[in-house]
Amino acid sequence: MENTLFILGVNHRTAPVAIREQLAFAEAEVAPALQRLKLATGVGEAALLSTCNRVEVIGVTSDPDRAEEEVVRFLAGDRKVERAAFGDALYHFSGRDAVRHLFRVGASLDSMVVGEPQILGQLKLAYAQAAEAATVGLVLHRAFHKAFQVAKRVRKATLIGHGSVSISSVAVSLAGQIFDTLGNKTAMLMGAGKMAELTARHLKALGIESLLITSRTFDRAVALARELGGTAVPFENYKPYLRIADILIGSVSVTKPILAHHDVEAIIRERKYRPMFLIDLGVPRNFDARLNEIENLYLYDIDDLDAVAQKSLGEREREAEKAEEIVGEEIEAFLKWLAELEIVPTIKDIRVSVERLRDLELTRHRAWLKTLEPAERERIEMLTRGLVNKLLHRVMAGLRHHDSNSPDALYTAEIARRLLGDSTDLNLASIEADDLDDDLIEDSSDDDPL
Amino acid sequence: MGRIRWTGSAAIALGIGAVFHALDLVARGIQTGNIPVANFAESLSFLAWLIALITLVLIVKFRMAIIGAVVGPIVTLAALIALMTMQNARLVLPQSLRSIWLPIHVTLAFLGYSMFVLATAVSLVYLVYESKLKAKRTMRPANSDVPSLEKLDRINYRLLVWGFLMLSLAIVSGAIWADATWGHFWNWEPVESWSLVIWILYAALLESRLTVGWRGRRAAALTIVVFSVLVGSFVGLSLAFPGKHGGTFG
Numbered sequence: 001m002e003n004t005l006f007i008l009g010v011n012h013r014t015a016p017v018a019i020r021e022q023l024a025f026a027e028a029e030v031a032p033a034l035q036r037l038k039l040a041t042g043v044g045e046a047a048l049l050s051t052c053n054r055v056e057v058i059g060v061t062s063d064p065d066r067a068e069e070e071v072v073r074f075l076a077g078d079r080k081v082e083r084a085a086f087g088d089a090l091y092h093f094s095g096r097d098a099v100r101h102l103f104r105v106g107a108s109l110d111s112m113v114v115g116e117p118q119i120l121g122q123l124k125l126a127y128a129q130a131a132e133a134a135t136v137g138l139v140l141h142r143a144f145h146k147a148f149q150v151a152k153r154v155r156k157a158t159l160i161g162h163g164s165v166s167i168s169s170v171a172v173s174l175a176g177q178i179f180d181t182l183g184n185k186t187a188m189l190m191g192a193g194k195m196a197e198l199t200a201r202h203l204k205a206l207g208i209e210s211l212l213i214t215s216r217t218f219d220r221a222v223a224l225a226r227e228l229g230g231t232a233v234p235f236e237n238y239k240p241y242l243r244i245a246d247i248l249i250g251s252v253s254v255t256k257p258i259l260a261h262h263d264v265e266a267i268i269r270e271r272k273y274r275p276m277f278l279i280d281l282g283v284p285r286n287f288d289a290r291l292n293e294i295e296n297l298y299l300y301d302i303d304d305l306d307a308v309a310q311k312s313l314g315e316r317e318r319e320a321e322k323a324e325e326i327v328g329e330e331i332e333a334f335l336k337w338l339a340e341l342e343i344v345p346t347i348k349d350i351r352v353s354v355e356r357l358r359d360l361e362l363t364r365h366r367a368w369l370k371t372l373e374p375a376e377r378e379r380i381e382m383l384t385r386g387l388v389n390k391l392l393h394r395v396m397a398g399l400r401h402h403d404s405n406s407p408d409a410l411y412t413a414e415i416a417r418r419l420l421g422d423s424t425d426l427n428l429a430s431i432e433a434d435d436l437d438d439d440l441i442e443d444s445s446d447d448d449p450l
Numbered sequence: 451m452g453r454i455r456w457t458g459s460a461a462i463a464l465g466i467g468a469v470f471h472a473l474d475l476v477a478r479g480i481q482t483g484n485i486p487v488a489n490f491a492e493s494l495s496f497l498a499w500l501i502a503l504i505t506l507v508l509i510v511k512f513r514m515a516i517i518g519a520v521v522g523p524i525v526t527l528a529a530l531i532a533l534m535t536m537q538n539a540r541l542v543l544p545q546s547l548r549s550i551w552l553p554i555h556v557t558l559a560f561l562g563y564s565m566f567v568l569a570t571a572v573s574l575v576y577l578v579y580e581s582k583l584k585a586k587r588t589m590r591p592a593n594s595d596v597p598s599l600e601k602l603d604r605i606n607y608r609l610l611v612w613g614f615l616m617l618s619l620a621i622v623s624g625a626i627w628a629d630a631t632w633g634h635f636w637n638w639e640p641v642e643s644w645s646l647v648i649w650i651l652y653a654a655l656l657e658s659r660l661t662v663g664w665r666g667r668r669a670a671a672l673t674i675v676v677f678s679v680l681v682g683s684f685v686g687l688s689l690a691f692p693g694k695h696g697g698t699f700g
Contacts, residue, residue, distance in 0.1 A: 177583060180601040272663020275599060292584065296666040304586045 009056030015089035163312025193251030250286030565613030
């Protein structure tokens with residue numbers, strides 16, 4: 001087979017970060033690396049996908065085994081990594097499996113968090129970089145655009161990207177169920193833990209009006225306040241600020257809860273029962289669980305948040321099953337196109353050689369033909385052309401309607417070519433595009449890049 | 451996406467229904483030469499139409515599709531009851547009611563009631579969502595078009611304010627009309643007295659929010675309680691004193 005897609009790489013499941021970071025390419029390195037790859041190996045079409053979670057070479061070859069061997073050698077040399085260090089972590093796919101892998105990656109089915117949206121952008125970047133390096137040909141172009149289409153279709157037809165799946169995004173989405181807008185709200189961070197910081201960043205991104213930060217180490221509070229655009233409050237003096245805090249995020253290390261029930265009740269009354277959302281990210285917990293009983297106050301601890309995240313993840317996984325079906329359908333469509341790509345030259349080949357036979361026969365009987373009336377000559381011309389067309393039609397219909405999913409399709413094409421074709425004289429370049437049957441060139445107007 | 455499309459279709463269906471309903475109301479209005487409130491069925495029909503209209507505003511302007519789900523069936527049921535109890539005989543408005551004050555007084559009162567119906571629906575939705583959030587049984591996170599508690603509370607408040615305003619104006623216009631007809635602003639007839647009670651209850655409800663800040667859950671629960679009193683007084687009055695107060699509604 002002339003055009004076989006292959007993929008070779010490592011991802012978060014097969015390789016630890018220590019290996020992935022050694023193999024990774026920085027954004028600016030990708031295009032030059034692809035050109036080096038093209039020179040070093042026999043791979044004509046290639047792209048390089050390098051993210052935190054994966055490093056993959058996606059290429060087109062006529063000999064997958066050899067191409068893979070060459071690419072591994074290239075990676076080891078180019079990244080200066082011992083082959084033994086990453087050899088076991090490598091996966092390689094070719095043909096149908098490679099198409100499946102590419103589509104699954106694009107649709108975020110192979111991601112660490114299924115359905116996360118970044119991967120599609122990263123794949124688009126990989127395509128753009130390969131285009132820049134001029135290592136994209138017909139097959140890779142088509143494969144990538146099909147992958148983008150599949151991703152789009154999966155996103156439209158399933159809920160794979162829905163629901164919050166991280167603690168901080170769950171916290172923020174709950175805030176959205178309590179408060180209509182964050183534009184006039186105040187959040188207060190008690191303790192400047194990593195997860196609290198992440199949640200604060202989320203809230204900031206959604207336009208929370210003000211951010212108060214208090215921490216046992218005041219310097220830490222000041223530093224974080226400067227970074228996030230908030231106000232630092234001394235830990236000894238945070239109590240008066242509680243009544244203006246609509247959202248309270250606790251991540252202080254404590255031995256017992258820091259807010260007493262009756263204190264918070266008084267605060268709510270003072271706030272005229274405006275709702276409060278308490279997010280307890282601390283272990284041990286910062287806020288007494290019974291605070292949740294207070295009117296218009298909603299308290300979620302880390303387990304509550306995690307439960308919501310797990311529920312969304314479970315839903316995403318169910319949606320992923322639907323997505324796999326879509327991927328399956330699209331693989332068939334792509335392989336059909338690829339197989340036809342192989343059959344097109346065969347058909348042209350056969351047509352040229354059979355036409356040549358006809359010419360030859362007509363030339364041989366030139367002398368006799370000259371004795372005939374023009375109308376009769378015309379008749380004979382039509383007769384031979386009709387014969388050729390009927391014969392070719394049967395062959396071509398056979399090739400096209402052959403189940404192109406099966407590898408047989410290409411063997412059949414090959415046999416037909418050997419029996420009827422005359423590949424020694426074939427010059428593909430001399431054949432005008434108009435000679436191609438229109439239905440063999442699929443309409444590609446629907447998959448414009450990006 | 452699917453959800454939004456369904457919401458859109460439901461709102462359009464409600465809108466088309468409201469347009470045809472309006473044609474019917476106009477036809478009946480032309481027949482009696484006044485607004486169509488000559489009997490219980492007509493009054494119910496008019497009220498259902500007003501509720502549908504305000505629901506549409508809430509769905510389109512405030513993106514509160516969920517309210518349609520609560521109010522839609524109620525409006526449909528009310529319209530059906532009106533349709534089934536509607537007498538086909540030509541309706542004649544009693545002489546005593548033929549006045550310019552009839553449309554003013556009745557429309558104001560009905561607008562007020564409609565607002566209260568919707569405030570109650572919003573409060574019901576609030577209580578359901580609130581209890582889910584409290585119990586940490588959050589709605590499917592995919593339901594991002596669910597209005598927030600804050601928004602539900604605010605809409606409830608606005609509906610109550612407008613409803614209260616309409617009710618106040620209805621009482622004032624009724625008093626002026628009564629003075630013009632009977633020579634007294636206030637006659638202490640049952641409907642008048644109960645209207646005053648209802649007015650005081652709604653005033654207290656609004657007052658509690660503005661002063662002590664009873665909002666959220668408590669405000670929603672009280673909205674439902676006061677509305678129950680409103681409905682109860684109507685049912686009680688129409689059973690105990692049929693034919694009083696124009697003999698149409700209550």
